[in-house]
């Protein structure tokens with residue numbers, strides 16, 4: 001908007017909130033519409049950033065059918081909109097298309113290791129089919145598509161109950177609680193701790209990126225002439241117990 005673009009935000013406010021964008025309300029280049037993209041959307045635009053879908057595991061597992069509909073029917077609607085207006089669409093995919101990867105780090109050429117009926121399947125498979133739909137529309141309908149595979153992201157205005165590890169640990173630190181390794185006795189005694197522990201052995205790794213770096217990456221990808229999927233994350237992977245980090249060069 002500061003560069004002079006007119007921006008229309010369509011949100012069903014399932015995990016987003018009006019408060020996150022209230023400082024833009026009233027700006028001449030900004031419009032907010034309450035809309036769920038599972039239903040068709042008829043607007044005139046040049047570029048579409050398709051960022052809809054809950055992204056934290058507790059949120060996308062809360063209503064798995066809705067998560068699948070948003071990533072399948074919703075993605076068809078966004079690709080259909082791009083086709084009608086002759087615009088470009090950027091699909092927010094995820095590192096979760098790699099599932100429980102057997103390769104570290106994951107290059108974009110890795111096909112992944114996904115359990116199609118596991119607890120995360122609604123999101124993993126939803127995003128995988130969103131990618132498939134994008135390239136089908138590109139091939140069949142000549143829609144210009146960009147696919148960003150987004151890794152774990154954190155930053156301001158994250159929901160307190162987002163449930164991802166960064167906000168969980170920050171909440172726990174603010175409450176002066178120790179970040180403990182998960183023990184079934186603690187979980188049973190005090191369910192409040194369920195979201196405030198290191199799950200499992202803590203040796204699982206993640207890379208974490210700051211939200212404004214992600215936004216820079218999305219804008220660059222949208223403007224580029226590269227149409228294959230692109231990982232957007234951080235080259236440093238940390239174990240969740242915080243004890244070690246692995247730095248990858250690219």
Ligand SMILES: O=c1ccn([C@@H]2O[C@H](COP(=O)(O)OP(=O)(O)O[C@H]3OC[C@@H](O)[C@H](O)[C@H]3O)[C@@H](O)[C@H]2O)c(=O)[nH]1
Nearest residue numbers: 055056057094095150152164165168195197198199204
């Ligand atoms: O309180 C917590 C929360 C999470 N964890 C662990 O921390 C790791 C990271 O978990 P998060 O909940 O932050 O989310 P994930 O990294 O699994 O997935 C996330 O990253 C990729 C994005 O594309 C996805 O949308 C998002 O779900 C996992 O190994 C999890 O088990 C904890 O140990 N304690």
